[in-house]
Amino acid sequence: MDADMKRIWAITNAAAGTASEAAEAHVLSFCNRDPWQLQGCTRFPQEALPAAADLDTAEVDIVVVFGGDGTHAAAARHLAGWPGALLLLPGGTVNLAPKRLHGDAHFIDVLDRAASQPLSATPLPFIDVGGIPAYSGLIAGPIAGWVHARERVRAGRWRSLVRAVRFAWSLSFTRRISLSLGVMPRKRARGIVASPPRDPDGEIEIAAIDFRGFWSAMSVGIDWLKHGFDGARGISRTSARSARLAGPARMRVLIDGEEHHLPTPVGIETRTAAVRFVTTRTNDEGRE
Template sequence: MDLNPLWLVTNAASGSNSDTAVEDLVASLSAAGCAPVRTLRFPDDPLPDAALLERKGVGTLAIFTGDGTANSAACAAEGWHGALLVLPGGTKNLLAKALHGDVPAETITGRIASGAIARTRRPAVRTSQGMALVEALAGPGAMWADVREGVRDLDLGAIAETFSNALRETREGPGIGIVEPALGKPGGYRAVRAAPGPRGLSVEGYDFEDLGQMAAQGFAMLVKRDFRQGPHDELGTHRHIDCESDAPIALMIDGERRQGARQERFEQVLFPVEFLASTATGD
């Protein structure tokens, strides 16, 4: 498969984006026959939109960043006819793992060289605040995403302040209920997670029994992004869910904080740009 011309997006603030890592990636892409003809260093360089990519005849946009920037780059390219190559350049790299398995970027470029990669379409979660390619989380528990920023920057003052705010909002803020279809606890949850899947949105509700559990689960969910830690209700698979709260609903979209309204719909759709996915995960 010819991926040329290929542009590369990096982000120095992402977990794996050292200068050396970027140089190694460029070398491995070059060895695979698709050397980047342009490297964009976000946020110093703006993310390319579909019109620019089409005008420049770009065939592949490689994204070596974390999930948040990968989401922004993919959404900026909506309507483009090329393909997105998502590489693990952040901390969790959930989108890259979904497309290629838990492997380093150099393994993926090796698959490009051997032809073990193909274009594919992926489902996404449409929200009022944009698309989620991996997961959307709603409710006061989403405030824990603010803590991640302090952890990312190693800012102890920001960590302390946002941790206190997140704990207070999770404990005292209005819960979020799923009203259409009617799902879960009548009193709602501290957080509702919706993730796209082959048969629809996988929906889970999270609650906490005491203050200690709330802090531990909140930190695990939003900072470590390990949603399976702690108690939760499996609420089935659905094409869409409508949620309500007595206050504007905090959102976390692919790890990044957003602010929603008191009523929010989460709907599974087909993302309008193709991705490159590994066709074999054993190396």
């Protein structure tokens, strides 16, 4: 085999936010085009993710993962410790992890860059949330219920949107959670949004969101549906290597878009992944 040839395994989720069967077919076709050679494909979640031993047997160099944040996180957790590299392609609605690695590039452009440039792979910092890795981010507390409403907006499911908004609204005024950072006074909030560090030596970016009345709660909900919590009002921001979240006996938490109910208190801290990720960011994108 040519020294520049790379053996590829593809993990695809055609049901992810902006993915499709046509896009999946394009990815698979590209992965079997010189200088790449497709060794196998897993259609997730219908099929089980490949074991590291199977990838080693097939002498795979790169696992291409096409899907949303949940698919990317599942592959990264499953293949922790595997010596190859993961290439995350944006196929979801948010695509936070791919943006960290490729900027805002379309998945076709990411493939072109990865195949035409010398391979550049790096470990990616993540947030350890009570033992669960979060590669894209964390939303904790009552405001996590608004995610269901936003997903229905994205999918155009307007009939079920009303039920989702009612559910989120009922959660919004339940008990606040608290954020503890070292010796600093606890911060009480309706929810916490945390993003992984930009580099292994960086800190978790933490936003505490709070509101006290009907109109402030309504504005937060509308901002979330339109822009996500990054654009919401009533936010105080900080950063830290670790923190602790406390509240009800079990806390509603969204980790990479997947819902969990974790026993409190919940510790969060920054760690570095035990697997490498292909990055195609340009120097200009890296400075943004």
